[in-house]
Amino acid sequence: MSGQGASWAEAFLEMMAVERAAARNTLSAYGRDLADAAGFLAGQGRDLASASAEDIEAYFRSLGARALSPATAARRRASLRQFYRFVLGEGWRADDPARRVEAPRKGRPLPKVLSREEMDRLIAAAGQRDGAQGLRLACMVELAYASGLRISELTALPLAALARDPAYLIVKGKGGKDRLAPLNNAARTAVKAYLAVRPQFLGKADKANPWLFASRGKTGRITPRRFAQLLDEAAAAAGVDPARVSPHVLRHAFATHLLEGGADLRVVQKLLGHADIATTQIYTHVASDRLREVVASKHPLAKKR
Numbered sequence: 001m002s003g004q005g006a007s008w009a010e011a012f013l014e015m016m017a018v019e020r021a022a023a024r025n026t027l028s029a030y031g032r033d034l035a036d037a038a039g040f041l042a043g044q045g046r047d048l049a050s051a052s053a054e055d056i057e058a059y060f061r062s063l064g065a066r067a068l069s070p071a072t073a074a075r076r077r078a079s080l081r082q083f084y085r086f087v088l089g090e091g092w093r094a095d096d097p098a099r100r101v102e103a104p105r106k107g108r109p110l111p112k113v114l115s116r117e118e119m120d121r122l123i124a125a126a127g128q129r130d131g132a133q134g135l136r137l138a139c140m141v142e143l144a145y146a147s148g149l150r151i152s153e154l155t156a157l158p159l160a161a162l163a164r165d166p167a168y169l170i171v172k173g174k175g176g177k178d179r180l181a182p183l184n185n186a187a188r189t190a191v192k193a194y195l196a197v198r199p200q201f202l203g204k205a206d207k208a209n210p211w212l213f214a215s216r217g218k219t220g221r222i223t224p225r226r227f228a229q230l231l232d233e234a235a236a237a238a239g240v241d242p243a244r245v246s247p248h249v250l251r252h253a254f255a256t257h258l259l260e261g262g263a264d265l266r267v268v269q270k271l272l273g274h275a276d277i278a279t280t281q282i283y284t285h286v287a288s289d290r291l292r293e294v295v296a297s298k299h300p301l302a303k304k305r
Helices: 003-018 024-042 053-064 070-090 116-127 131-147 151-155 185-201 224-238 247-260 265-272 277-298 300-304
Strands: 168-172 178-182
Touching: 003 024, 003 070, 024 053, 024 070, 053 070, 116 131, 116 224, 116 247, 131 151, 131 178, 131 185, 131 224, 131 247, 151 224, 151 247, 178 265, 224 247, 247 265, 247 277, 265 277
Parallel strands: none
Antiparallel strands: 168 178
16 A cells, blocks of 8 residues: 555554554454555555545455455455544545445354253363373363353463462453453363373473463464364264364353353353443344254153144
């Protein structure tokens, strides 16, 4: 990007960082999205500052023809809309060229969720791996399921956060916001068992490694991709379709099982770190569907039909 459009984009990203405390990954995504739009507009002899509504419409149409995933295309549209709302608010333009372009409507897919029995089998299968590997994987699964941690939060846990057997964690989530994440007895027991073998994952000159889930790799800690691979292996061993299992599915199970057990939606929102309760409400649909399935299969009158 260059010219006035580039300076506007820089100001937009600065605002997102300072005023809205956007995380580094979020800022990087916004930057890539604006650069993508600027590249398209440059081919039309325009830039972000001079683009017309027709130019933005053409860019949005191009997203659908580029084999992008629906999520990526939707995010790029949203990024450009936010950018032009900011530009309009600053008075740098008198119009919003993205305003008249309607976003494609799409139903929000329900998250994949494992049953409690499937979670029990998955945890058991994780712990059955050989030695230290099994204790580490079981600990990661127990922590994710007990606390609803995101995979990025789980793999970034510092050793100091669990060295003294706490009853809860203070987790820095999206936007740099802190929240409390509970630890049940099963998770705390799994942590203690793993800590006893953690030195086996350290190199000879790596005694000061600060990460809970240490690794001899470049980052010094287990990567989300590696955890996902190990989780797939545990799912297969547990007789659960690996296609239904991912690190994020453990977070979904945490939320859904809480709601099935009668937890208040606002409490679940806080535990998940959702800024908007509408994001949490999707789990009420999953929980309701599962409860209906139980009634349909277990109720005496249902069985007579």
